[in-house]
Amino acid sequence: MGAIISRFAPAPTGFLHLGHVVNALYVWEHADRVLLRIEDHDRQRSRREYETAIVEDLRWLGFEWDGPVVRQSERGDIYICALERLRAQQLVYACTCSRDEIAARTVTRMAGPLGPADPPGPEGPGLREDHALRYDGNCRDRGIADTPGISLRVRLEPSIERFVDLRHGPQAQRPSDQCGDLVVRDREGNWTYQFAVTVDDFEQGITHVIRGDDLLDSAGRQIQLARLLGRDTPPTFLHHPLIMKSPTQKLSKSDGATGVRDLRAQGWRAKDVLDKARSLIIAP
Numbered sequence: 001m002g003a004i005i006s007r008f009a010p011a012p013t014g015f016l017h018l019g020h021v022v023n024a025l026y027v028w029e030h031a032d033r034v035l036l037r038i039e040d041h042d043r044q045r046s047r048r049e050y051e052t053a054i055v056e057d058l059r060w061l062g063f064e065w066d067g068p069v070v071r072q073s074e075r076g077d078i079y080i081c082a083l084e085r086l087r088a089q090q091l092v093y094a095c096t097c098s099r100d101e102i103a104a105r106t107v108t109r110m111a112g113p114l115g116p117a118d119p120p121g122p123e124g125p126g127l128r129e130d131h132a133l134r135y136d137g138n139c140r141d142r143g144i145a146d147t148p149g150i151s152l153r154v155r156l157e158p159s160i161e162r163f164v165d166l167r168h169g170p171q172a173q174r175p176s177d178q179c180g181d182l183v184v185r186d187r188e189g190n191w192t193y194q195f196a197v198t199v200d201d202f203e204q205g206i207t208h209v210i211r212g213d214d215l216l217d218s219a220g221r222q223i224q225l226a227r228l229l230g231r232d233t234p235p236t237f238l239h240h241p242l243i244m245k246s247p248t249q250k251l252s253k254s255d256g257a258t259g260v261r262d263l264r265a266q267g268w269r270a271k272d273v274l275d276k277a278r279s280l281i282i283a284p
Contacts, residue, residue: 005033011046035066093155151187156180
Protein backbone atom coordinates (compact mmCIF):
# COMPACT_ATOMS: atom_id res chain seq x y z
CA MET A 1 0.00 0.00 0.00
CA GLY A 2 1.11 3.57 -0.70
CA ALA A 3 1.25 6.42 1.76
CA ILE A 4 -2.03 7.55 3.30
CA ILE A 5 -2.48 11.21 2.37
CA SER A 6 -5.22 13.17 4.10
CA ARG A 7 -6.06 16.79 4.81
CA PHE A 8 -7.19 18.99 7.65
CA ALA A 9 -9.50 21.52 6.04
CA PRO A 10 -11.02 24.16 8.34
CA ALA A 11 -13.17 27.02 7.08
CA PRO A 12 -11.91 30.38 8.41
CA THR A 13 -15.35 31.52 9.52
CA GLY A 14 -14.56 31.22 13.22
CA PHE A 15 -11.96 30.00 15.71
CA LEU A 16 -10.97 26.39 16.37
CA HIS A 17 -13.02 24.52 18.98
CA LEU A 18 -12.78 21.07 20.53
CA GLY A 19 -14.72 19.51 17.67
CA HIS A 20 -11.98 20.62 15.27
CA VAL A 21 -9.34 19.22 17.61
CA VAL A 22 -11.10 15.85 17.66
CA ASN A 23 -11.10 15.83 13.86
CA ALA A 24 -7.41 16.76 13.81
CA LEU A 25 -6.62 13.85 16.14
CA TYR A 26 -8.40 11.45 13.79
CA VAL A 27 -6.64 12.86 10.74
CA TRP A 28 -3.10 12.90 12.13
CA GLU A 29 -3.55 9.47 13.74
CA HIS A 30 -4.54 7.77 10.50
CA ALA A 31 -2.46 9.58 7.87
CA ASP A 32 1.19 9.37 6.84
CA ARG A 33 1.00 12.85 5.32
CA VAL A 34 -1.42 15.64 6.20
CA LEU A 35 -2.06 18.72 4.06
CA LEU A 36 -3.49 21.88 5.60
CA ARG A 37 -6.18 23.34 3.35
CA ILE A 38 -7.99 26.54 4.28
CA GLU A 39 -11.48 26.22 2.81
CA ASP A 40 -12.21 29.92 2.31
CA HIS A 41 -14.41 29.46 -0.77
CA ASP A 42 -17.14 31.47 0.97
CA ARG A 43 -15.73 34.97 0.46
CA GLN A 44 -18.54 36.65 2.36
CA ARG A 45 -17.96 34.76 5.63
CA SER A 46 -14.24 33.93 5.57
CA ARG A 47 -11.84 36.16 7.50
CA ARG A 48 -8.05 36.22 7.36
CA GLU A 49 -7.85 36.84 11.12
CA TYR A 50 -9.59 33.51 11.69
CA GLU A 51 -7.14 31.76 9.37
CA THR A 52 -4.19 33.29 11.23
CA ALA A 53 -5.63 32.13 14.56
CA ILE A 54 -6.37 28.62 13.23
CA VAL A 55 -2.81 28.15 11.99
CA GLU A 56 -1.35 29.50 15.24
CA ASP A 57 -3.58 27.31 17.41
CA LEU A 58 -2.71 24.19 15.41
CA ARG A 59 0.99 24.86 15.88
CA TRP A 60 0.45 25.54 19.60
CA LEU A 61 -1.30 22.16 19.87
CA GLY A 62 1.67 20.47 18.17
CA PHE A 63 0.09 19.58 14.82
CA GLU A 64 2.56 19.79 11.93
CA TRP A 65 1.49 19.46 8.31
CA ASP A 66 3.26 18.67 5.07
CA GLY A 67 3.93 21.41 2.55
CA PRO A 68 2.63 24.98 2.46
CA VAL A 69 -0.82 26.07 3.58
CA VAL A 70 -3.24 25.89 0.63
CA ARG A 71 -6.10 28.38 0.32
CA GLN A 72 -9.12 27.70 -1.85
CA SER A 73 -9.38 31.43 -2.54
CA GLU A 74 -6.10 31.17 -4.47
CA ARG A 75 -7.13 28.18 -6.59
CA GLY A 76 -9.62 29.84 -8.92
CA ASP A 77 -7.73 28.86 -12.09
CA ILE A 78 -7.81 25.20 -11.00
CA TYR A 79 -11.57 25.35 -10.43
CA ILE A 80 -12.13 27.04 -13.80
CA CYS A 81 -10.19 24.26 -15.55
CA ALA A 82 -12.27 21.64 -13.74
CA LEU A 83 -15.47 23.46 -14.70
CA GLU A 84 -14.38 23.46 -18.36
CA ARG A 85 -13.90 19.68 -18.20
CA LEU A 86 -17.54 19.41 -17.14
CA ARG A 87 -18.67 21.90 -19.77
CA ALA A 88 -16.96 19.82 -22.45
CA GLN A 89 -19.24 16.94 -21.43
CA GLN A 90 -22.29 19.26 -21.67
CA LEU A 91 -22.99 18.74 -17.98
CA VAL A 92 -23.07 22.37 -16.83
CA TYR A 93 -26.06 24.69 -16.99
CA ALA A 94 -27.12 28.00 -15.48
CA CYS A 95 -29.88 28.12 -12.87
CA THR A 96 -31.95 31.02 -11.52
CA CYS A 97 -33.76 29.05 -8.79
CA SER A 98 -33.50 30.22 -5.20
CA ARG A 99 -33.62 27.85 -2.25
CA ASP A 100 -37.07 29.13 -1.32
CA GLU A 101 -38.35 28.48 -4.84
CA ILE A 102 -36.98 24.94 -4.78
CA ALA A 103 -38.54 24.32 -1.36
CA ALA A 104 -41.89 25.47 -2.69
CA ARG A 105 -41.76 22.92 -5.52
CA THR A 106 -40.42 19.86 -3.77
CA VAL A 107 -40.53 17.95 -0.51
CA THR A 108 -37.56 17.59 1.79
CA ARG A 109 -36.74 13.92 2.18
CA MET A 110 -36.57 12.92 5.79
CA ALA A 111 -34.34 10.32 7.35
CA GLY A 112 -33.29 8.99 10.72
CA PRO A 113 -29.99 9.72 12.46
CA LEU A 114 -26.82 9.27 10.48
CA GLY A 115 -25.61 5.71 10.57
CA PRO A 116 -25.09 2.63 8.42
CA ALA A 117 -27.01 2.18 5.22
CA ASP A 118 -30.56 0.89 5.39
CA PRO A 119 -30.90 -2.91 5.68
CA PRO A 120 -29.55 -4.75 2.62
CA GLY A 121 -31.93 -5.69 -0.14
CA PRO A 122 -31.48 -8.23 -2.93
CA GLU A 123 -29.01 -5.90 -4.68
CA GLY A 124 -26.82 -5.25 -1.65
CA PRO A 125 -26.67 -2.52 1.05
CA GLY A 126 -29.72 -0.29 1.07
CA LEU A 127 -29.82 3.32 -0.04
CA ARG A 128 -29.40 6.13 2.46
CA GLU A 129 -31.65 9.15 2.42
CA ASP A 130 -30.68 12.51 3.92
CA HIS A 131 -32.09 15.88 4.89
CA ALA A 132 -30.92 17.69 1.75
CA LEU A 133 -33.32 19.82 -0.21
CA ARG A 134 -33.54 18.08 -3.56
CA TYR A 135 -33.27 20.19 -6.70
CA ASP A 136 -35.94 19.24 -9.22
CA GLY A 137 -34.06 20.09 -12.45
CA ASN A 138 -36.26 23.10 -13.21
CA CYS A 139 -33.58 24.94 -15.22
CA ARG A 140 -31.91 21.92 -16.84
CA ASP A 141 -33.16 22.56 -20.37
CA ARG A 142 -34.01 26.26 -20.28
CA GLY A 143 -30.77 27.41 -21.93
CA ILE A 144 -30.21 30.27 -19.46
CA ALA A 145 -27.15 32.41 -20.17
CA ASP A 146 -24.26 32.27 -17.70
CA THR A 147 -24.29 35.83 -16.36
CA PRO A 148 -23.43 37.47 -13.00
CA GLY A 149 -25.90 36.62 -10.26
CA ILE A 150 -26.71 33.22 -11.78
CA SER A 151 -25.78 29.84 -10.25
CA LEU A 152 -24.15 27.04 -12.20
CA ARG A 153 -25.18 23.40 -11.73
CA VAL A 154 -23.77 20.11 -12.94
CA ARG A 155 -26.06 17.32 -14.13
CA LEU A 156 -25.86 14.15 -12.04
CA GLU A 157 -26.60 10.74 -13.48
CA PRO A 158 -29.03 8.46 -11.57
CA SER A 159 -26.28 6.09 -10.48
CA ILE A 160 -25.92 4.35 -7.12
CA GLU A 161 -22.59 5.15 -5.54
CA ARG A 162 -21.32 2.31 -3.38
CA PHE A 163 -18.35 2.61 -1.05
CA VAL A 164 -17.09 1.23 2.24
CA ASP A 165 -16.70 3.74 5.03
CA LEU A 166 -13.92 2.69 7.41
CA ARG A 167 -16.21 3.20 10.39
CA HIS A 168 -19.76 2.71 9.07
CA GLY A 169 -19.09 -0.11 6.64
CA PRO A 170 -20.84 -0.57 3.25
CA GLN A 171 -22.78 2.45 2.02
CA ALA A 172 -25.02 3.05 -0.99
CA GLN A 173 -26.17 6.51 -2.02
CA ARG A 174 -27.96 7.86 -5.10
CA PRO A 175 -27.02 11.57 -5.23
CA SER A 176 -29.54 12.39 -7.97
CA ASP A 177 -32.29 11.36 -5.51
CA GLN A 178 -30.65 12.87 -2.43
CA CYS A 179 -29.91 16.37 -3.70
CA GLY A 180 -30.43 16.53 -7.45
CA ASP A 181 -28.03 18.42 -9.73
CA LEU A 182 -25.23 20.05 -7.72
CA VAL A 183 -24.50 23.76 -7.58
CA VAL A 184 -20.82 24.24 -8.44
CA ARG A 185 -20.78 28.05 -8.41
CA ASP A 186 -23.37 30.05 -6.47
CA ARG A 187 -25.10 33.29 -7.40
CA GLU A 188 -22.51 35.27 -5.40
CA GLY A 189 -19.77 33.85 -7.61
CA ASN A 190 -18.41 31.52 -4.90
CA TRP A 191 -17.27 28.02 -5.73
CA THR A 192 -19.34 25.68 -3.60
CA TYR A 193 -18.09 23.31 -0.92
CA GLN A 194 -19.09 20.18 -2.85
CA PHE A 195 -17.27 21.30 -5.99
CA ALA A 196 -14.14 22.86 -4.46
CA VAL A 197 -13.47 20.00 -2.04
CA THR A 198 -13.92 17.37 -4.77
CA VAL A 199 -11.55 19.17 -7.13
CA ASP A 200 -9.00 19.74 -4.37
CA ASP A 201 -9.06 16.14 -3.12
CA PHE A 202 -8.48 14.98 -6.72
CA GLU A 203 -5.79 17.51 -7.60
CA GLN A 204 -3.95 17.15 -4.28
CA GLY A 205 -3.90 13.35 -4.42
CA ILE A 206 -5.87 12.85 -1.21
CA THR A 207 -6.20 9.12 -0.61
CA HIS A 208 -8.26 9.27 2.62
CA VAL A 209 -11.00 11.75 3.53
CA ILE A 210 -11.39 11.81 7.32
CA ARG A 211 -14.21 14.00 8.63
CA GLY A 212 -17.33 14.12 10.79
CA ASP A 213 -20.55 12.17 10.40
CA ASP A 214 -22.44 15.27 9.28
CA LEU A 215 -20.71 14.94 5.88
CA LEU A 216 -21.33 11.23 5.34
CA ASP A 217 -24.15 11.96 2.91
CA SER A 218 -21.80 14.12 0.81
CA ALA A 219 -19.57 11.15 -0.02
CA GLY A 220 -21.69 9.71 -2.83
CA ARG A 221 -22.12 13.04 -4.61
CA GLN A 222 -18.39 13.76 -4.31
CA ILE A 223 -17.53 10.30 -5.65
CA GLN A 224 -19.77 10.85 -8.68
CA LEU A 225 -18.51 14.38 -9.30
CA ALA A 226 -14.89 13.22 -9.05
CA ARG A 227 -15.58 10.50 -11.61
CA LEU A 228 -17.03 13.09 -14.00
CA LEU A 229 -13.83 15.10 -13.51
CA GLY A 230 -11.72 12.08 -14.45
CA ARG A 231 -10.84 10.48 -11.12
CA ASP A 232 -10.79 6.72 -11.63
CA THR A 233 -10.38 5.65 -8.00
CA PRO A 234 -12.22 7.61 -5.30
CA PRO A 235 -10.62 8.31 -1.94
CA THR A 236 -11.29 6.09 1.03
CA PHE A 237 -13.69 7.66 3.53
CA LEU A 238 -13.76 7.61 7.31
CA HIS A 239 -16.59 9.52 9.00
CA HIS A 240 -16.20 9.84 12.76
CA PRO A 241 -18.70 10.82 15.48
CA LEU A 242 -19.41 14.49 16.08
CA ILE A 243 -18.92 16.25 19.38
CA MET A 244 -22.42 17.28 20.45
CA LYS A 245 -23.43 20.08 22.79
CA SER A 246 -26.89 18.51 23.06
CA PRO A 247 -28.43 15.26 21.75
CA THR A 248 -29.59 17.06 18.59
CA GLN A 249 -27.10 19.93 18.13
CA LYS A 250 -23.45 19.57 17.19
CA LEU A 251 -20.70 21.76 18.60
CA SER A 252 -20.19 24.93 16.56
CA LYS A 253 -17.78 27.83 16.28
CA SER A 254 -20.14 29.99 18.32
CA ASP A 255 -19.65 27.83 21.42
CA GLY A 256 -17.01 29.94 23.14
CA ALA A 257 -16.68 27.65 26.15
CA THR A 258 -15.07 25.02 23.91
CA GLY A 259 -12.99 27.37 21.75
CA VAL A 260 -9.25 26.76 21.78
CA ARG A 261 -8.60 30.52 22.12
CA ASP A 262 -10.89 30.74 25.14
CA LEU A 263 -9.35 27.68 26.79
CA ARG A 264 -5.86 29.10 26.28
CA ALA A 265 -6.96 32.39 27.83
CA GLN A 266 -8.21 30.43 30.86
CA GLY A 267 -4.74 28.95 31.32
CA TRP A 268 -5.19 25.57 29.68
CA ARG A 269 -2.00 23.97 28.35
CA ALA A 270 -1.85 22.33 24.92
CA LYS A 271 -1.75 18.94 26.65
CA ASP A 272 -4.91 19.80 28.59
CA VAL A 273 -6.79 20.66 25.40
CA LEU A 274 -5.60 17.51 23.62
CA ASP A 275 -6.47 15.32 26.61
CA LYS A 276 -9.94 16.87 26.78
CA ALA A 277 -10.47 16.28 23.03
CA ARG A 278 -9.32 12.65 23.37
CA SER A 279 -11.77 12.14 26.21
CA LEU A 280 -14.60 13.19 23.88
CA ILE A 281 -13.75 10.69 21.16
CA ILE A 282 -16.37 7.97 20.95
CA ALA A 283 -14.94 4.50 20.40
CA PRO A 284 -16.22 2.66 17.29
